[in-house]
Amino acid sequence: MEVLEAIIERRAINYFDPEKDIPEETLRELIEIANLAPSSFNLQPWRVVVVNTPERKKVLRQCAFNQPKVEEASAVLIIVADPDVVELYQERMLEDMLRIGYMQSPEQKDMYRGMIKKLYGDKDSLNRKIFAVKNTAFFAMNLMIAARGFRLETHPMDGFDEDCVKKNFGIPGDKIIPLLLATI
Numbered sequence: 001m002e003v004l005e006a007i008i009e010r011r012a013i014n015y016f017d018p019e020k021d022i023p024e025e026t027l028r029e030l031i032e033i034a035n036l037a038p039s040s041f042n043l044q045p046w047r048v049v050v051v052n053t054p055e056r057k058k059v060l061r062q063c064a065f066n067q068p069k070v071e072e073a074s075a076v077l078i079i080v081a082d083p084d085v086v087e088l089y090q091e092r093m094l095e096d097m098l099r100i101g102y103m104q105s106p107e108q109k110d111m112y113r114g115m116i117k118k119l120y121g122d123k124d125s126l127n128r129k130i131f132a133v134k135n136t137a138f139f140a141m142n143l144m145i146a147a148r149g150f151r152l153e154t155h156p157m158d159g160f161d162e163d164c165v166k167k168n169f170g171i172p173g174d175k176i177i178p179l180l181l182a183t184i
Contacts, residue, residue, distance in 0.1 A: 006148040013153045016072035016184045022152065027052075027075060027183075030150060034143035038135075041116060042093055045085040045132040046139045049078035049169055056169075063164035064180060069155055073182035076157075078169060079140050081132035081176040086120055124174075133178050140179055147183055155182040 022030075031048055039045065051060050052075040060078075061070040070076050082088075094109045103109065121127035144154045157180040165177055 003145070003149075006145050010144055010148040011153070012155045014069060014155060016069055016074070016153070016155075016182065018072045020074055020184050022052075022074040022183060026150060026152075030143065030146055030152070031077075033146045033149075034139055037139040037142035039138065040119070040131060040135055041090075041112075042096075043085045043089050043135070044139070045082045046136040047080040047082055047175070049080065049171065051076045051078060051169070059168050060165065060180070063168060064157060064160040067157070067159065069157075069182045070180070073155070074184045075182075077143070077181040077183060078165060078171070078177060079136060079143075079179050079181055080171055081129075081136035081178055083128040083132040083174065083176070084123065085132070086116060086128070087123065090116060129176060133176055136176075136178055140181065143181060153184050156180075157182060 027050065035044065051057055054071070057071045057073075057076060060076055061067065064070045090113065094103075094112055097103050097112070098106060098109065103112070119127070120131045140156065144156065147154045158178070160177075160180055162177050165171065165180075166173060166175070171177065
């Protein structure tokens with residue numbers, strides 16, 4: 001499928017065939033492709049929790065205001081934005097930039113650290129949360145378009161109780177869940 005065709009044909013469908021399943025390998029490949037989404041400084045501040053068993057979908061449905069599509073979809077992806085990636089990946093990213101020639105000397109790392117600090121602020125700042133959610137949205141859209149390329153359908157959901165999802169799926173309180181993505 002051509003990219004433009006995938007973009008034009010992509011829809012947020014509301015009804016899923018509960019008999020259809022996405023093979024584990026296809027789901028893995030879909031997420032790997034979506035990971036090619038752009039992210040500031042290549043920090044990739046997203047995580048994905050795959051919910052694809054009947055028992056876990058039932059729990060998630062309760063967190064999603066009892067929407068049937070949660071249980072009908074083959075899988076629901078909990079898309080998580082992680083503001084902590086700056087501390088987790090900054091040094092690795094700077095080393096990679098130096099290694100591949102984006103920086104000419106190790107001294108430039110301090111300049112980049114300063115840029116990151118100025119752009120994203122302190123760990124608990126609003127700027128940091130916006131950075132994580134904004135970049136995670138790029139990933140989520142890439143995921144929806146890639147799903148369409150696999151001839152799969154999706155529905156991005158923002159109708160859910162975030163605290164309920166975090167509690168029931170072991171997601172730390174400092175993370176942000178911009179959306180759930182029902183997929184078939």
